Amino acid sequence: MKQIVTLFIILIALNVVAQNVERVEPPNWWAGMQSPDLQLLVYGEAISTADVSLDYPGIELVSVTKVENPNYLFVDLKLGKDLKPGKFEIQFTTGKKVAASYSYELWERKENSANREGFNPSDVICLITPDRFVNGDTGNDEVEGMKEGMDRSYNYGRHGGDLRGIINSLDYLQNLGYTAVWLNPVLENDMPEASYHGYACTDFYKVDPRYGSNEEYVELKRELDKRGMKLIMDLIFNHCGSEHWWMYDMPMKDWINNYPEIKITNHRRTLNQDPHASEVDVRGMVDGWFVKEMPDMNQKNPFLAKYLIQNSIWWVEYVGLEGIRQDTWPYPDKNMMSVWTNELLEEYPNFNVVGEEWSMNPAIVSYWQKGKYNADGYKNYAPSMMDFPLQSAVAQGLKNEESWDYGLIQIYEALSNDFQYPDAGNLTIFPDNHDMSRFYVQVGEDVDLLKIGLAFFLTTRGIPQIYYGTEILMRHDGSEHGDIRADFPGGWEGDKVNAFTGEGLSDEAKAIQKYVSAIQNWRKTASVIHDGKLMHFIPEDGTYTYFRYTEDEAVMVILNKNAEAKTITTNRFNEVISGYKSGKEIISGKTISDISEINVPAKSAVIVELSK
Known part of the structure; x- marks a missing residue:
């Protein structure tokens, strides 16, 4: 027996x-x-x-x-x-x-794959939440076997936007002057609810079928290539979704941190830099779960670390990416993040990676940038980081009344902290993104302040990123993410307002479209904005003047917050404008024959290409 x-x-x-x-x-x-x-x-x-x-x-x-x-x-x-x-x-x-x-x-491999050029200061990036942009294929709105279907009436539901919709809209983005597209995550998120945002991945090698397919992702890149545009992928190393396939049969007990007990992170991100921090607190931040639906992956496990590093390289090679935006940068194991950025750039030396470190302290943000010499000896290799300190300063500086330490001086002083960054010119700058109130709302729904802010972000140092819908004054009543990430009008059949055709669009919204298009299309070939130095002058009387310049070119930008026009006498700026006599204002197209005095209309920005 x-x-x-x-x-x-x-x-x-x-x-x-x-x-x-x-x-x-x-x-x-x-x-x-x-x-x-x-x-x-x-x-x-x-x-x-x-x-x-x-x-x-x-x-x-x-x-x-x-x-x-x-x-x-x-x-x-x-x-x-x-x-x-x-x-x-x-x-x-x-x-x-x-x-x-x-x-x-x-x-x-494709020819010259290793030498691909990453996104850089010559680009303007359009950030898109795919589910909320355009529904180009109604056939994938409901996918049999997936846990969540379409519910456009629910602000946290899936609304049907997809890769086909983005492909169909590329001419619109190109005409606005965008040269790169960053998509919020498009990988499978087979979660029971609120799966539209993409940040709870359930398969690291598969595009979510409700967005399309891996092949359509590659098709999107081909179509971008035809237009000379770049693609940036949103990745998450810190966590996966609780419905990820391996959560039902994990390789090792330490594949996921704090499992099955589930401890939520303390979210104290400064623990990564704090010289006085306790190890229990550090582990409480790095090993804690972001939320209960997002298990915290253990990047100290060498097999998981290798898995994530290879996955990022696989997507770069498979799709032909020019950049990666890494979510929740300070939450994964920071030593693994150092290894990852180093290995990725060894494979693609001209590639770019931008990290999300949501801190208003430039000392914290700069800690992660490539070339930073940190007191603790830590080295990371991320070429870019999201410039949250500057975003906050601009929003507050435009809205606050002018005084000794509030108003435009807040923008000036934010930029004065650039000495902390190894490469401030490679920071990714932005008026807003998918996680915060739209910039239009942040500045009190003041169209003029919005325009001043856009002019600033498109001409100062760094790589500008603009959120979809900014160009048509998209707004929201609530402050929840589901409200901020609203549907783009015209992206669904039957929409009463269509931003693509202009039907039903307000005159103000059409004017902003034209404004954005004028600056961004000019910026495409404005090498002085891409590569030039920045010199700024202390704000005076509600105006702020700065220059982008090289040995041979100069652009003068003047921001005027006042409710009346201002005439700016320019002899104060002689160390930059000496030798220049005239100019062209690129927004209006007007020629300025004598730059000794510049008239700046009320609550506006002027961008002047100087001529000798």
């Missing part, structure tokens, strides 16, 4: 392994990558009972690691420099029997 039972167990084991391998991630790779290392996550029932083998010229099977969960294997490969694209079989054997086989592909 014992022998029969033993034989039965063996047969069951063989039969289980003989089932198909459910997942191999990354699902493919490329020949000719800079790094020779590739680690495959293999998932399948009792897959660790099998031995692994493969035979392909130029590939060395370095190691196979079995972990706590027998349904996982981690297979480490070494790829040779002269490796050719092609397919090979990964075989899983028990004894002499091939229990399972997986066909793996090595693709050919």
Whole structure:
């Protein structure tokens, strides 16, 4: 009887392994990558009972690691420099029997893939929340088997915007003068509710079917390429969604922090820099869950760290990205973030990464930027960071009444802190984004202040990012994220207002469209704005003057907050304008024959290209 039972167990084991391998991630790779290392996550029932083998010229099977969960294997490969694209079989054997086989592909890299140019100060980025922009394919509004369907009446529901809608709208974005697009996350978020925002990923290698497909994501990039525009992907290393497939069968106990107990983070992000911080508090921030629906991934686990790093590289190569925006930057393990940014830039030296560190303290934000010498010896390699200190200063400085320490001086003093950044010119600057009240609302729904703010962000140092709908005065009554991320008018059939055609759009909104288009299209070729130095002068009498300049070019910008026009005598600015005699105001198109005095209309900005 014992022998029969033993034989039965063996047969069951063989039969289980003989089932198909459910997942191999990354699902493919490329020949000719800079790094020779590739680690495959293999998932399948009792897959660790099998031995692994493969035979392909130029590939060395370095190691196979079995972990706590027998349904996982981690297979480490070494790829040779002269490796050719092609397919090979990964075989899983028990004894002499091939229990399972997986066909793996090595693709050919696109020409000059490693040398792609990332987004930079020559760009203006349009930030889009895909679910709320344009519903280009009503056929994917409801997807069988997914946990949440469409409910456009609910501010936190899915409204149906998708990749097809963005593809169909690229001419509109291009005509407005945008040169890059940043999409809030488009990967699968198969969550029971509020899945529209994309920040609770349930599959790191799959576009959410309600947005479209991986192939449509690539199509979007092709269409952007035709227009000379760039694509930035929103990634999240800190957490996944609670419905992620591995949450039902985790590889290791420490794959997720504080599981299954669930401890919410203390959100004290300064603990990363605090020289007096206790370790218990640091762990409480870094290892805590962002919210209960977003399990905190443990980047100190070397297999998870490798998984995330490879995933980011996979998307860059697969889609052809020019940038990554990394969510909740200070929450993951900071040593892993250093390794990631370093490895990513070794693969793509001219690539750009921007991180979200929501702090008003430039010392905290600058800590993460590439080239920063920190007192604790920490080095990170992110070329860009989101400039939250400047955003706050502009919103407050425009709205506050002028005084010794309030008003335009707040903008001036925010920029005076640029000495803390290794490269202030590569910071990503913005009037607002998807997580805060729209800038129009922040400045009291004052159209003139909005225009002044836009002129500033489009001409000061840094890489401007504008949120979709700013150009048509999108507003919101509530302050919840679901209200801020409202539907773009004209993106749905039957909309009474259509921002694309102008139908039903107010005259004020049309004027802002024209205003944004004028500045952004001029900016495309204004190399002095891209590469020039910044010199500013202390605000006086409700006006603020600054210059972007090189040895051969100069642009003068004057912001006037006053309710009346101001005539600015320019001899105060001689160290920049000496030798320049005339100019052209780019918003109005008017020629200024004598720049010794500049008239600035009430509550407005002027942008003057100077001529000798």
